[in-house]
Amino acid sequence: MPQEVITVPDPPTARAGSVTARGRREDLVRLGSVAGAYGVVQLLLVVPGTGLGWDETVYVSQVAAEAPAAFFSAPRARGITYLVAPVTALSSSVPVLRVYLAVLAAAGLLLSLWVWRGLLPTRVLALAGGLFAGLWITLFYGPQAMPNLWVALGSLFTVGCFLRAARDPRDRLAAAGAAAGVAFAALMRPGDAVWLVLPLLCAAWAVPPRPRAVLAAALVAGLGVGCAEWLVEAHLRHGGVLPRLRRASEIQGGLGWNPAFADQLRSLGGRTLCRPCDVPWSRPVTGLWWLALPPLTAGGLLAAHRGGTGKRVALATVVALFLAVPYLLMIGYAAPRFLLPAYALLAIPVALCLDRLFAACRARPLALSVLCAALVAHLALQFTIAGAAAARSRADRAAFTEVAGELRRLGVRPPCTLSGVEAVRAAFATGCAARQVYGGHDGSITARELVSLARTRPTAVLVSGDSPPPRWALDWRPRPLPGLPGRPGYRAYLAPPPPPTARPAAR
Numbered sequence: 001m002p003q004e005v006i007t008v009p010d011p012p013t014a015r016a017g018s019v020t021a022r023g024r025r026e027d028l029v030r031l032g033s034v035a036g037a038y039g040v041v042q043l044l045l046v047v048p049g050t051g052l053g054w055d056e057t058v059y060v061s062q063v064a065a066e067a068p069a070a071f072f073s074a075p076r077a078r079g080i081t082y083l084v085a086p087v088t089a090l091s092s093s094v095p096v097l098r099v100y101l102a103v104l105a106a107a108g109l110l111l112s113l114w115v116w117r118g119l120l121p122t123r124v125l126a127l128a129g130g131l132f133a134g135l136w137i138t139l140f141y142g143p144q145a146m147p148n149l150w151v152a153l154g155s156l157f158t159v160g161c162f163l164r165a166a167r168d169p170r171d172r173l174a175a176a177g178a179a180a181g182v183a184f185a186a187l188m189r190p191g192d193a194v195w196l197v198l199p200l201l202c203a204a205w206a207v208p209p210r211p212r213a214v215l216a217a218a219l220v221a222g223l224g225v226g227c228a229e230w231l232v233e234a235h236l237r238h239g240g241v242l243p244r245l246r247r248a249s250e251i252q253g254g255l256g257w258n259p260a261f262a263d264q265l266r267s268l269g270g271r272t273l274c275r276p277c278d279v280p281w282s283r284p285v286t287g288l289w290w291l292a293l294p295p296l297t298a299g300g301l302l303a304a305h306r307g308g309t310g311k312r313v314a315l316a317t318v319v320a321l322f323l324a325v326p327y328l329l330m331i332g333y334a335a336p337r338f339l340l341p342a343y344a345l346l347a348i349p350v351a352l353c354l355d356r357l358f359a360a361c362r363a364r365p366l367a368l369s370v371l372c373a374a375l376v377a378h379l380a381l382q383f384t385i386a387g388a389a390a391a392r393s394r395a396d397r398a399a400f401t402e403v404a405g406e407l408r409r410l411g412v413r414p415p416c417t418l419s420g421v422e423a424v425r426a427a428f429a430t431g432c433a434a435r436q437v438y439g440g441h442d443g444s445i446t447a448r449e450l451v452s453l454a455r456t457r458p459t460a461v462l463v464s465g466d467s468p469p470p471r472w473a474l475d476w477r478p479r480p481l482p483g484l485p486g487r488p489g490y491r492a493y494l495a496p497p498p499p500p501t502a503r504p505a506a507r
Contacts (some may be wrong), residue, residue, distance in 0.1 A: 018450035030126045031113045038133035039106030042142045045383065046390045047098040051270070051397025056145040057428045060097070064088045067414070068433040069425050073441040074238055075248035077230050079187035080147040094397075098143040105142035106154040109133060113345070115160035115177060119167075119312055120348070121355075128351035132344050134379045136270070136386035137336045147188035148337040152344035154185035155196050159319055159345060162200055162215060163312050169211040179222035180216065185341075186226025192323060192341060197223050199322045203315055241455055251441050253332050260327065263334035270385045274335035286385060289378055293346060300349025303356045311351050320345035395485050396425075402482035403490070409478055410494060412458045419450060420462035420470075420485060432458075437470070447472040454495035461493045468494040 052060060060329075061070045062078065063085045072078075087100045113129045132138055132152075141149045158181030164174035179202075186193035197219050204215040231241060236243035249255045253275075263277035269286040271279075281287070297317060304313035324342040331338075361368040400422075407430050412418070416432040427434035436442035437450050445453070451472055453459060460474045464487040469476065476493035483490050 020398060027114075027117055027122045030122050031110055031117075034113070034126050034129040034133065035106045035110035038109055038129075038138075038142065039102055040134075041139060041383070042102040042105065042333070043099065045387055047095065047143050048394075050094075050098065050143075050390050050393035051400065052094060052425065052428070053144065053146075053357045053393065053396075054422075054424055057425050058111040059145050060084055060088060061424075061428055064092065064428075066092050067428045067431045070428070070434050071436070071442040071444045073248075073251055074244045075251055076188055077147065077188060078233075079184075079189070080145055080150065080369065082187070083150070084145050097145065097501055101145065102143040105115065105153075113157040114155045115157055115164065115174075116348075116504075119160065119163050120309060120352070122350075124351050124355050127355060128347040131351055131354075132347040134382055136342060136345070136382040136384075136389065137340060139382070140272075141337050141340070142390045146337060148340045150188045151185045151192045151196075152340040154181045154188065155192075155319065156340045156344045157181040158185065158196060159200070162203070162219075163274060163315065165215055165218070166204070166207045166211050166261070169208070169214065172214075175211075175214050175218045177286055178411050179218035179225075182219055182222030183226035186223055187229070189325065190227045190230045191462055193223055194323045195227055195321060195325060199315070203318075213412050214364055229318070236264065251404075255326075255330050257329065259330035260331060260334050263332075264328065264336065264339065267334040268334050268385075270389050271334075272337070272389065273333075273335045275335075286381065288451040293350065296353045297346055298352040299353035299356070300351070303352050304349065307352075315350060316345045316348045399482060399484045400425050400429045403484065406481050407432075407460065409493060410460075411491065411497065412492070412494070414426075416460075417450070417453055418460055418462060420460075421464045421467075421490075422487065423462055426462060437472075451495075455498050457493040457498060463491050463493065465489045 001052050014177075058070045058072065058076070059081045061067055062072065062081045065088075065462075083102070083104075084097060087097050091097070109129055113125050116125050138149065138152075158178050161174045161177035161181055165171050165178055168174070182193055182197055185196055200219055200269060201216060202221070204212050207215065234241045234244040265287045266277055266279060266281045267274040268290055269281075269283040271277075280342075301310065301313055301317060304310040320342040323345070324339055327334075327338040354371075357371060358368070361371055377451060403426050407418075407426070412430060412432065414431040416430065417435055418427040418430065418432045419435050423434045423454075424434065426432075434442075435445040435450060435453075437445055437447045447470065450459065461469055461476065462481070463469055464484070466489065468474075469478070473493045473495070476495050479492050479494060481490045481492050
């Protein structure tokens with residue numbers, strides 16, 4: 001990358017924006033409107049009535065008082081748990097948590113776009129923010145206690161701060177922002193932060209020596225600070241960094257050459273997890289925008305090159321590609337949220353391309369109408385998918401509430417233990433501990449230990465369909481439970497009740 005990658009003079013459109021107080025107010029109105037609309041749509045479409053997902057339950061249970069903490073597996077990081085801790089310390093209400101995260105996500109989007117002011121025209125930034133916020137994945141995961149969206153916002157913020165610091169070596173605040181952005185992303189997902197830092201370190205060599213040293217130090221320091229907790233926990237709980245990485249790879253099905261392009265494409269129809277992703281691509285229309293990303297990105301790079309901002313937009317694109325590498329090439333399953341960091345940065349060149357297309361179509365009413373109709377149809381489809389995903393979450397919450405009520409009626413009350421199918425969410429709703437004995441991500445207790453524990457507290461193993469109970473629970477009492485979506489014939493096998501003298505004191 002040539003040395004002048006970051007030091008090209010600002011184009012007139014960028015240099016004119018945000019210099020005066022009036023310009024800042026106008027920028028705030030434009031970008032704030034996008035962020036505000038993002039927050040409002042979340043509050044109306046996703047927040048009402050939705051319950052905690054499986055992964056969310058694991059993260060929230062670490063700091064919630066309702067139930068013992070669920071097993072925290074090797075691939076996870078505790079950043080999102082720290083983010084929700086202030087709310088869980090004050091309230092056990094899921095709606096309150098959802099509102100808090102929705103407002104925080106809208107504020108994060110505004111901040112991430114704000115640091116790009118002066119680097120690109122504000123109208124392009126507003127369009128980029130709208131495109132990213134309008135994806136069903138961004139809408140659905142905005143109010144959720146999941147780390148991927150926060151990595152996306154942290155990555156967008158980091159690249160903007162990097163470009164500002166490289167353009168002006170005296171801008172120490174921008175260099176500090178780059179370090180903070182990397183640390184934040186690393187706290188959420190250390191692996192993603194490594195892929196974020198790699199291309200930025202390479203880009204740092206293309207700037208003059210003074211900002212190069214500052215930027216390199218900021219990136220490395222931010223990565224170290226953000227990964228510190230994960231590294232310490234690796235030594236304390238997993239026997240070291242390499243054993244934790246090996247275990248994380250096992251849980252994710254083994255990292256290696258696993259192209260997942262088709263899996264990611266199929267998952268865009270609304271599947272939050274496609275593992276195994278052997279389902280047919282039944283709704284191709286939901287993936288059309290994904291297929292349009294490469295040509296729109298190429299068009300944005302060309303437009304940026306002609307407008308004098310090519311290397312800035314190219315850096316955002318390169319970082320996006322790096323962030324997508326592990327999820328497109330190294331993991332043998334798909335979850336749309338994995339690519340949120342890449343989508344956030346690719347929104348920059350795509351918005352620039354669409355901005356040029358709108359400008360070119362102004363004198364052609366028919367072409368302009370077609371372009372507007374395509375954009376409206378895209379957003380309408382994204383809202384529809386987000387609404388359907390939220391409806392499934394509401395159904396899950398209602399089902400687990402019924403399951404928890406029935407388990408309590410059967411005598412499974414805290415302190416208690418659940419194992420088996422969907423034990424994590426059922427245990428959290430019931431106030432029990434979740435413990436698994438047959439591998440997977442958990443395996444935190446042996447069968448003998450669980451049977452021994454069942455002699456001192458109410459214990460049940462959950463199964464679904466025609467599956468029999470584990471051999472160690474064959475003599476436990478079967479009881480039907482309210483069905484869960486996709487889990488017909490849901491049953492609990494209850495351990496014999498412990499004698500009164502064996503029951504531990506309630507928490």
